[in-house]
Amino acid sequence: MAHDHHQHDAGHRHGHDHDHSDLDWAEVAPLLEAQAELYAPLYRRAMDWLARDVPEPGLVVDVGSGPGVVSGLFAEAFPGARVVAVDGSGPLLERARDRAARLGVADRVGTLAGDLPGVLAELDYPADLMWASQSLHHLGDQRAALAALAGHLAPGGTLAVLEGGLPARFLPRDLGIGRPGLQARMHAVEEDSFAEMRASLPGSVAETEDWPAMLTAAGLKHTGTRSFLLDLPAPVSDEARAYVTTTLSRLRDRIGDGLDAVDRATLDRLLDPGDEAGVHRRQDVFVLVAHTVYTAVRPA
Template sequence: MAHDHHHKAQRHDHRHDHRQGHHHDHAEIDWSEMAPLLEAGAELYAPLYERALAWLAKQQTAPGLVVDVGSGPGVVSCLLAETFPGARIVAVDGAEPLLARARDRAARLGLADRFGTLAGELPGVLDDLDYPADLLWASRSLHHLGDQRAALAAFASRLAPGGTLAIVEGGLPTRFLPRDIGIGRPGLQARLNAIEEEWFNEMRAALPGTVEETEDWPALLTAAGLAHTRTRSFLLDLPAPAPERARAYVAATLSRTREAVAERLDATDLAALDRLLDPEDRASVHHRPDLFLLTAQTVHTASRPL
């Protein structure tokens, strides 16, 4: 209990910081501006999502309506369409420019006749769906909503009886560098991951209507009235030397990290980061032979009782 109290007190301190304007800009995300990065990331992670969707297809065999909640640019929405050839797919997101990309992608892949989009603020926009969904997929979108418990209840209420809710939350932080990279002080990757975790706390604290919640996802799915919870994690393992598109993605995410958290790194780590980002430097992520991409994402599912 003492630990819990201490933890909460710390979280309130963060919120205080926000009111004073510290780090405020860093916690706000312009999703439309992130379109190329979201798209490249999801394309790189496609093998992971394909395995996750194959696992999901064993639980929900022939859905009529599949909704991708917080779809972003629709890479996974299109994988959902391919996994469930009999289904109609609706990609839902707050950022219309991302949905425009999703529609373009669906058209390119010949999926347009059973692909639609719905723009609006989650979770309320789900009320605009014409039918209850047989499968609701929410990948890394729930944690951007202030009240995650209320959002899950809203998601669950849009499911048809026997329908499945699948959320992608948690897993492992993405790793792409060895512990010792021969520049600066060993352990840079772990320190960057720790800073990202702090940034994540601040992002959540700054959300409108934010509610602190113990992130026991199966328990929260059960509290939303769902049953038969299942959890499985899926690995993305691109060993060194990483292919070109993985390097481009790592460079893009790392420069974003640098912009967001530069002031939290000491001079040695900042200098190392700058070398890693310099395309002219043979030790940069663009060229170094030891660059890899390793991560895992966890999928939690539950179904609405018949």
């Protein structure tokens, strides 16, 4: 199973940095917002798909909302719904409230701060649609977390879990510098880093990542699985190029020690604004990623 580990999500932890303990969320927030905005077409397609089974939800809960970009998209996609953005970071939820005000939906978008999944007990009433995007894998016992989320669904309510898919690709296999296949080797190091992160979580439970089976074990009925593609071909926009540059820079900081000297040198050239072969200048940079969404319904 592939993980897109560069996010906090978020939009949604869409940019999951795995050591959250020392992150300054106020500092990271602009990056999370920019990434979620870039991924907005993917999220909108996922919401169109969800709307086929949940056409008019009364309450949508965005679990692990980050700065609220996706919460705002839910408010747009379901104009009759109340949306609650749930996250453990106060600074990110402040940005979610500011975004809702700018979008003119502050009367329909609320926030709830606290640790997942326990904070969901503070919801005023059960959710008709609950969205958990790349947030569950930050909880030690994912199976128990799913059961907890399921307990806050209304009868007939839907839980949508975005996990896995295919990791983001930005670069050709052969860059013309270094050894071909740099991103594949970086992804391999990321997988090891992800496994270490999962093992270090409090109450960590090893789990076969069969999400339909896990949803069924949580007492829900699995109703669908679909992957959504973000395909931004070269030449990319300035916003996409900035996302690629920032993502690779953060990866250099986080997993650079896991690469060999040749790959580290290649990555350093890619991040050098003055290098013609770097991502700031080269014209073959692209963004290609697939995210998978699993849906399940609480029996009525």
